[in-house]
Amino acid sequence: MSTLILVREKLHINKENALGYILLIPSIVIFAVFTFWPLFYTVYLSFFDWNMISPSKEFVGLRNYFDVLTDPRTYQILGNTFLYIVLLLVINCVVPYIFAFVIDVVLTRLKGFYKSAMFLPAFISLVVGSILFTWILNPVSGPLAIIFGWVGLEIPNWTKTEGWIIVVLSIITSWKVFGYNFILLYASINGISREIIENARMDNIPLWRIFLQIILPMSSATGIYVFIITIVQSLQYVFTPVKVVSQGGPDYASSNLIYHAYHEAFVVFRTGHSATISIITMALFLLLLFLEFKFVERRIYYEN
């Protein structure tokens, strides 16, 4: 008798579990076909020489990796990527952190207004942002150039200037990314107990110390998350202004690893190089996540 119940229970649990798997089937199928198989296929392609059209692929072993890693252009693009990361982190991680803190903790008025206004561009196409900023920042006849002209300043010819092009494309990307990160950080800071903050302020602890010693550690889970998505996702968002405004130019000065992989695959049709660059990019992202888990994750504070 008891064994029967046991068996039944077991069957019941199995049936239950089966339903769990069934609910996951749509997601698993989608991810298997459009993420995991492609991932392996890209690894495979990185060992072949191919142009996406020819019926045959030539196995070249590690030559693509050798080519890519010895090409000085790769290091130029890696440098660009790094510059993008630094700029994006300052504009979309550091600044919104401080903004979220001040708006939530310090200010008493207009909080709701700032929140909705700053979040708004997150809902607009980055192509719209690219086209608008290209015009607003036009160095000859754009509105900003005219205002600058009044005080004798000039806007550099950024589309043709190494360095400036990355600065402007980062600003365009940030226009879209800023508000999203701001809202996430605001939410996290808003979740911190008011009591702790009020006590600190009662003790006349200066705001910058409240920020560094209370807010920063207590919102660190979200902070780290925003830090990582800024690197991983903003870098991909940069693709749109690069493609629309500069096509990676002048002479690769605005290309990053993401755009370069696209350029190799769909502009010059070197799928092997493209796949290799993508795999290297992913390896760098994984390294970042690994470092985060190893050195930061254990020390951060989870709000929930």
Add this chain to the structure above:
Amino acid sequence: MKINRTAEVTWHIIFFAAVILLIFPIVYALGMSFKPLEDAYNNVLNIVPFQSTLENYITLFDTLPVLRITLNTFVIATVATIFKVVTAFLAAYAFVYFDFRGKNILYFVLISTIFIPFTVTMIPNYLIVSEMGLLDTVWGVILPQLADAVGIFLIRQSMKNIPLSLIEVARLDNTGHWKIMKDIVLPLVRPAVTSIGIWFFISTWNEFVWPVLIMKTTDNYTLPLALQMFISVEGGTNFTVAMAVSVVTMIVPLALYLTFQKYIIGTFTSSGIK
């Protein structure tokens, strides 16, 4: 305790400047789209279209199948959103209310796909779409975009906020999972699911990278692709028309945001990342 008045005013000035930086381009596009080209060039700083005209919109509708393009954008965004929300809801339900072998690993693997750069899957996905004969079609744009784990993550997050006892009581009453899903869980996570749905809809509406690879003919373009045709660093002869396309591209996301902003910000603030 209060902060001093000067500090508060300074902060407000900084935030106003930031808001202007963020909002100005949108207002600017709106104003310019109603200006004759000559006026736009001669009075660059004047946003208000005093000699307002619809000629830019007329030119736009004459040169491009705008309705068709808007419809493409709408269909892609709607279908992708429905698929993504439904599959994410089911997956999140499985992850929260079932125990099965390999659950945690599977969850971890799915969520880590958020951190895979799109270029890693770009070439094979292009080949898959091409093999399926879906190049230059709506489905070719939709299918690869469905693989997005953000929905699973966010919906699971809000399901975990439901007290487990509620589900346990229902289970003891022998209520089936479909009924629990439909009558208990869904109503409770509906605000989050709606906000995530709106977010998906707008992201797909604005998506540029993938449609630009798949869509070849103007008739099949989505709005961001149509807009790209008008871009030129010098401003170009079609500058005011480009502003009109920008407005057409922005109008739906903007309307959705203005209608649901409280709701959306609420969801992001309560079930965000923890």
